[in-house]
Amino acid sequence: MDIDLIVEPDLNPAQLLEIAQAAEKLGIRGLWTSNYFAHWDPFISLALAAQQTQRLLLGALAVSPFEMHPLKISNALLSLNEISGGRAMVAVGAGEGNLEAMALKKPKKVVGAIREALEIVHKAANGELAAGYQGEHFNVNLPCTYDWHKSTPPLIYGTAYHSMMMRMEARVADGVYIGCTPPEIAEPAMENVRIGLGRREHQPVDFRINTFWGWHIKKDRAEAYRESRRELPWRARKLDPELLALYLTDDEVKLVRDNYDNYVQSYFDRSGHVKEVPEEISNRLCEGLTSTGGLEDLDREIERFRKFAAAGFTEIALRLHDDPMDALTLIGKHVLPALR
Amino acid sequence: MDIDIIVEPDVSPQGLAELAVEAEKLGFRALWSSNYHQNWDCFLALAPAAQATSKILLGPLAVSPWELHPLKMANSLLTLNEMSKGRAILAVSGGGGVLGAMGWKISKDAPMWPFKNPDKGDRSPERRVAGVHECIEFLQIARSGKMTYAYDGDTFQVTRPFVMEYATSDGPLIYGCCSGPMMIRMGARIADGIQVSDFTVDMMPEALENMRQGLSRREQPAEDFRFGNFWAWHIKPDETASMYEARRELIWRGAIAAKNAHDIRPHLDNDDEVQLVIDQWDNLFKAFWTRSGKIDGLAEEIVNRLIHGMSSAGGPDRIEQEIERYRQFANSGVTELSLRLFDDPMEALQMIGARVMPALR
Numbered sequence: 225m226d227i228d229l230i231v232e233p234d235l236n237p238a239q240l241l242e243i244a245q246a247a248e249k250l251g252i253r254g255l256w257t258s259n260y261f262a263h264w265d266p267f268i269s270l271a272l273a274a275q276q277t278q279r280l281l282l283g284a285l286a287v288s289p290f291e292m293h294p295l296k297i298s299n300a301l302l303s304l305n306e307i308s309g310g311r312a313m314v315a316v317g318a319g320e321g322n323l324e325a326m327a328l329k330k331p332k333k334v335v336g337a338i339r340e341a342l343e344i345v346h347k348a349a350n351g352e353l354a355a356g357y358q359g360e361h362f363n364v365n366l367p368c369t370y371d372w373h374k375s376t377p378p379l380i381y382g383t384a385y386h387s388m389m390m391r392m393e394a395r396v397a398d399g400v401y402i403g404c405t406p407p408e409i410a411e412p413a414m415e416n417v418r419i420g421l422g423r424r425e426h427q428p429v430d431f432r433i434n435t436f437w438g439w440h441i442k443k444d445r446a447e448a449y450r451e452s453r454r455e456l457p458w459r460a461r462k463l464d465p466e467l468l469a470l471y472l473t474d475d476e477v478k479l480v481r482d483n484y485d486n487y488v489q490s491y492f493d494r495s496g497h498v499k500e501v502p503e504e505i506s507n508r509l510c511e512g513l514t515s516t517g518g519l520e521d522l523d524r525e526i527e528r529f530r531k532f533a534a535a536g537f538t539e540i541a542l543r544l545h546d547d548p549m550d551a552l553t554l555i556g557k558h559v560l561p562a563l564r
Numbered sequence: 565m566d567i568d569i570i571v572e573p574d575v576s577p578q579g580l581a582e583l584a585v586e587a588e589k590l591g592f593r594a595l596w597s598s599n600y601h602q603n604w605d606c607f608l609a610l611a612p613a614a615q616a617t618s619k620i621l622l623g624p625l626a627v628s629p630w631e632l633h634p635l636k637m638a639n640s641l642l643t644l645n646e647m648s649k650g651r652a653i654l655a656v657s658g659g660g661g662v663l664g665a666m667g668w669k670i671s672k673d674a675p676m677w678p679f680k681n682p683d684k685g686d687r688s689p690e691r692r693v694a695g696v697h698e699c700i701e702f703l704q705i706a707r708s709g710k711m712t713y714a715y716d717g718d719t720f721q722v723t724r725p726f727v728m729e730y731a732t733s734d735g736p737l738i739y740g741c742c743s744g745p746m747m748i749r750m751g752a753r754i755a756d757g758i759q760v761s762d763f764t765v766d767m768m769p770e771a772l773e774n775m776r777q778g779l780s781r782r783e784q785p786a787e788d789f790r791f792g793n794f795w796a797w798h799i800k801p802d803e804t805a806s807m808y809e810a811r812r813e814l815i816w817r818g819a820i821a822a823k824n825a826h827d828i829r830p831h832l833d834n835d836d837e838v839q840l841v842i843d844q845w846d847n848l849f850k851a852f853w854t855r856s857g858k859i860d861g862l863a864e865e866i867v868n869r870l871i872h873g874m875s876s877a878g879g880p881d882r883i884e885q886e887i888e889r890y891r892q893f894a895n896s897g898v899t900e901l902s903l904r905l906f907d908d909p910m911e912a913l914q915m916i917g918a919r920v921m922p923a924l925r
């Protein structure tokens with residue numbers, strides 16, 4: 225199983241380059257920028273890294289076709305792919321915060337719309353869009369030959385939390401990016417992926433199964449927990465009770481749900497202090513839903529990553545937060561050698 | 565008057581960087597990338613040029629908010645602006661080929677974006693002037709770096725508080741692509757500049773009057789309002805090659821593309837010839853998409869009059885005449901002439917650098 229990194233959206237292109245060069249040297253497979261609504265453009269900001277690295281994959285996570293037409297996604301992705309010599313990737317998803325920020329809405333048939341978007345981007349990347357595309361949601365009305373795109377096609381993932389999306393993406397994309405699924409419940413996700421793969425006309429040579437996973441291991445264990453609690457409102461499908469129940473009692477689940485706004489507040493005030501919820505409960509979630517702890521917890525996390533690998537994941541994408549270079553160094557020193 | 569260049573959308577990022585370095589050396593003000601529907605991303609393609617240069621302005625021409633929401637546009641623009649240390653420029657338009665290719669429609673009450681109008685079945689933008697206005701206004705807020713709680717336009721909204729903290733450089737310059745009277749007045753009222761397209765010298769007085777009206781309505785007077793004109797450059801060492809290229813591209817000259825009889829008329833002898841040109845629109849288009857440059861149904865003499873009226877074409881011996889035309893543009897109030905290059909852009913750039921730039925200094 226490979227390791228990818230996902231970084232905060234506030235890193236500038238020079239910082240991304242620095243991380244990319246270090247990651248490449250350490251043997252990380254891919255670097256993902258975060259597509260947030262008032263931050264660096266996730267494709268353009270990778271241009272420097274694309275020019276100055278040789279092997280590392282580079283991509284944007286995640287881009288919704290409801291915020292950016294699949295044709296525009298294609299143009300950005302293929303431009304990055306050419307600049308990087310065939311190392312670009314993208315994760316296409318239904319979209320959350322960006323859509324809300326732009327007052328844009330999703331269609332009712334969201335799985336169908338994402339399928340169309342993936343098909344358009346895939347056709348563009350493989351020189352198959354010359355006849356255009358007429359979908360229910362998205363059209364390409366002019367011939368698109370993309371004859372300037374010469375590199376190996378980019379990797380196109382779909383992001384998924386739920387079964388129908390997973391199946392569809394396994395059917396049409398190059399990979400599925402499963403959101404924050406702990407190994408305990410990986411098997412149902414894998415079953416959906418297998419169902420989707422079974423419906424493909426041609427089995428892919430190297431279908432990718434990735435998952436987003438929060439990384440909060442630090443030398444300072446208390447600081448690691450604080451950072452992890454701060455990010456909790458965005459974990460596990462925004463603290464979906466079904467996932468909380470893996471680690472909490474029914475009463476504790478209710479307490480957490482009732483205080484969801486306090487979790488959000490602890491993110492925005494950057495405190496990691498969640499009012500009204502005992503810290504021990506939040507810390508249990510941190511341990512279940514992310515990799516959180518000190519250096520003494522590294523072996524436990526490596527064991528968890530082995531479970532991901534055994535479940536069938538081809539890579540996990542570790543989401544870094546504060547001090548990404550410190551995190552990368554730890555991962556390079558302890559995690560990568562253990563997983564080789 | 566400054567000179568800008570606009571290049572074909574199929575020039576690679578590396579090619580753009582090489583052109584930008586040369587253009588900067590020759591004293592050009594700006595290099596514009598072209599935003600087409602199946603080509604390089606018009607922002608990302610400029611990233612290598614931003615790294616390789618230090619003075620020249622860099623930006624896409626043109627991007628419509630109906631193809632890229634103003635919030636996304638702001639992020640792309642400000643990212644390029646930071647990478648170029650404050651040298652990004654952008655021309656915002658109301659439509660264009662990209663929009664046609666993807667069939668967006670946006671509506672405040674639409675169930676999703678894009679939205680297909682259930683009655684008309686189309687996805688054309690409505691209230692284009694107002695939409696471009698909102699987009700430019702939003703971009704100006706975004707570049708200010710100030711915390712803003714929301715933007716509630718009729719067409720485009722941003723519902724969350726935002727501050728582009730990463731945007732610390734000066735600029736970028738924001739133009740409106742404004743060729744119609746209302747659009748020119750709107751652009752002059754709120755943008756940093758306007759870019760008209762294929763305007764001949766005799767079209768300038770009316771444009772300037774509209775621009776003055778817009779400028780008079782500004783809340784704050786513009787210190788250095790920019791008035792650019794997109795103008796096709798086909799002059800080559802080989803006159804035959806030049807005229808072929810000019811014939812091939814003639815369909816896209818503003819008046820012809822829009823079948824605007826009023827603006828075609830000054831180049832022809834009578835209304836019948838104007839109608840003939842409009843009737844042969846498909847053949848003009850065919851000359852472009854087949855790359856043949858062969859326009860069936862129109863006499864060469866008519867075609868040549870249109871070409872010389874609406875663009876700079878011919879051999880090097882035409883340059884003096886063109887310089888005279890450019891001086892008239894400058895006297896009309898144009899602050900920069902944006903020369904659209906086609907085949908062999910480096911050769912064109914060097915010719916302009918050697919012959920045109922010194923004459924206009």
